[in-house]
Amino acid sequence: MELFVFVVAAAMILAGAIGVVVRSHPVHAALSLILTLFGVAVMFVAQEAHFLAAVQVIVYAGAIVVLFLFVIMLLGVDRTEDMKTEPFKVQRPLAVIVGLGVIGLVTAAVVASRDVVSSRGSGLVTPDMADPDSNIRQLSRSVFGNYVVAFEVTSVLLVVAVVGTVLLTRRVKPVVKEAS
């Protein structure tokens, strides 16, 4: 069962990712992103991170992508990007090198250490009928216990982000000089 879930979710993720990179129309790219995000949410559930799966869908897919779509609309819907030309000749080969390099090296590292990494985990308290929301309980204990300072700072960060963005995107009205 797990294998099936993994394969399907992985397919969603990869298809969506490639779609983001390849599609020339930005709205199509945003929709591919949603596919990827859903795939990741499924993966989260498989890894017994239920709360995070929910947050992923609500925040990422629900808010962030919507925000992307708003801005795409604001700045022009039907402008597609010309994927055929590339002003820096060396950019595409470099991108391939970088991409393959990253994938290859990290995979190699992970595979080389699979004895250490890969044994069956334990310890995460799994939710069952007796205690259906234990994941969220654990997570909240961690956030509000060990990482409460980070939590507070993050809330400050959010306020700053909001205020900053409002300031950034303000249209300044031209000042009218009074005739003397």
Next chain:
Amino acid sequence: MLDLIWLIPALPLLGFVLIFLFGRILGEPKAGILATLMVGGSFAVTAGVFFDLLSKSAEERRHIFTAFSWVPIGSLKVDLAFLADPLSITMALFVTGIGSLIHLYAIGYMHGDPKFSKFFLYLNLFVFSMLMLVLGENLLVTFLGWEGVGTCSYFLISFWHTRESAATAGKKAFVTNRVGDWGVMMAMFLAFGATGTLSYGGINHAAESGALSAVTATAIALMLFIGACGKSAQLPLYIWLPDAMEGPTPVSALIHAATMVTAGVFLMTRINPVLTVAYSWAPTIIAIVGVSTALFAATIAVTQTDIKKVLAYSTVSQLGFMFLAVGSGAYVAAIFHMVTHAFFKALLFLGSGSVIHGMDHEQDMRKMGALRILMPVTAMTFIVGWLAIAGVPPFAGFWSKDEILLFAFAKSPILYIVGMATALLTAYYMTRQVIMVFFGEARWNDHSEEHGAHGDFKPHESPKIMLAPLVVLAGLSVVGGVMQLPFSSKTHFLEKWLEPVIKFGEADIHHTWADEHKYLLLAVAVVVALSGIALSVLVYSKKKIAAIEPEIMTQGWFYDRAISNFMGGPGRKAFEGVAWADSTIIDGAVNGVGKVVEQSGGFLRKSQNGSVRSYAAAVGLGVVALLLWFFVRGIML
């Protein structure tokens, strides 16, 4: 008194400072009296130190007074220290003694000169430098004095600097000395590199104990000899001394007869252990250079007409004798001749100064004559000096010259023969000078109009302040030989006194042919001196034989002209080549580095194209590289 040794150079330095600050206020003659008192005080302290040393036993006659630590850099530790031992005190004695006599004389000689105070300023500075030179405990203090006397020599030679020839002569002296200074500096570097110290005690000890290799010792000794050639006017660096006669006569007497020019001989004697452990051809070279210079200069002196130039070439010649002694291992004889030469040469110079003063600044001997009648004291003292330098017993010069020739014979009869020939010439030209100046017919009236003299021009005797030093020096020239009489080892006072300093290097000539027949050689020396005098009388006084004064000798064998041609022609090309190399290659290299940086900067600038994506690509490459490195590290471990 030994702890007051620092007073010896400090007093003239004080005199220099006081005259520097108050010279114009003091004026004539107070500035001169102050200067003389300072040097006189120095002499008194030196005498005190001398008696202190005398009261000690021979091994203890070595006292070092350290003023302060001068250069403490890493392994180089040089102190400003003074060394009181027989050699340095002997030098200090006659430097301060004759120095004070000459200061006294100069008060009279420089009377009326507008730069009176400045003269004594430089004279005191000179005495200070010379005392630093001889009292120094290490090569660096000596070098300080060495450079100082060179500088003062420049100041004093070109004292009347409005005269073109005087200014040129000063420059010539300085530049020639500088060539010699290079040798001294190289020797200092070598000595420090080989022994790790610059102090004489350290260097000589290294030589005596065999820690100094023959190659290094030879190099050090020959480099110092180059310096000595420059300072003591030997071939090929003698050319500045005849021109240095442009300076006032007291300068010629003090610097170019008695003190500065002997610095080279002093230095070689100081490092005699080093010279002894060098290859045996090194002292031979020194002896050959010395005796050749002696002969060369004597031939030129025969033909000179300027009263001071004769004495100048004579000085070069006598210095050659001293180096002959050094080269033959006769350090005692060299010092002996240095002292006696100081006496009679200073006397001769001061006497000639008196003549010049009395003749209203006329220096051409052809315009003099029969002066003994009008300048009796000057004539008497001059004659004493003449007899001393000619080598007539019992005057001082005879004993010292004979001692040198004895050792020269023991080293090589050829050196002896050349030395004897020079002695003959010395007697010859000095007699010529005495005859031309003091005897014969009075020739001064023939050219009296050139002097601007109205009516009768009569040479007059000099004032007493100038005559007193002459008398003192004449007395010393008579009795000075007592220091080292060759008759028996009981009379070898100077040798016993100097023994701790030179015992390692002094040549041992007992049981050589020369030593066993020394009375024969003594007699030969007397005969040679008297025949030189007789020959000269025949030529110049009785006019029985024609005088041989070829042009080539008058012009100094065209040495000066040869040097100017060389320097003007090939020399100039060489200098221009070096200048070209400096501006093109060296400056070019430096500028080239700048250009390379500029151009590589321009090339690298192109990567800053302002495009975010290329920057991102660069970052990505960096990430891959990092990952690769970590991966490889992980695999390796």
Next chain:
Amino acid sequence: MMSTLMSAATPTTTWYLVLSAVLFGIGTVGVLVRRNPLVMFMCIELMLNAVNLSFVAFAKRLGDIGGQTTVFFVMVVAAAEVVVGLGIIVSIMRKRPGANVDDISALKG
């Protein structure tokens, strides 16, 4: 037969990590290749998701809830970052519609 296939292998942590690496790589390529600023931003979000995935995988493996906490915070910060970033893009791109990243090259050396 299907059941045997399905029970033949269970995904281990390694698989998740490899998947995360691939996703990250695709995101990197996207950032480098695309010129539309919004799409570049989306590719950055891909990279963030890849990292989240690997954190969660490790949380499961090591039994430590701290991995999930980290993901929690990453999501919050990603949200804030998107807000500010889009605000910047809007204020720059407003004046020139249809512009792409290559046109903002005033910091040329």
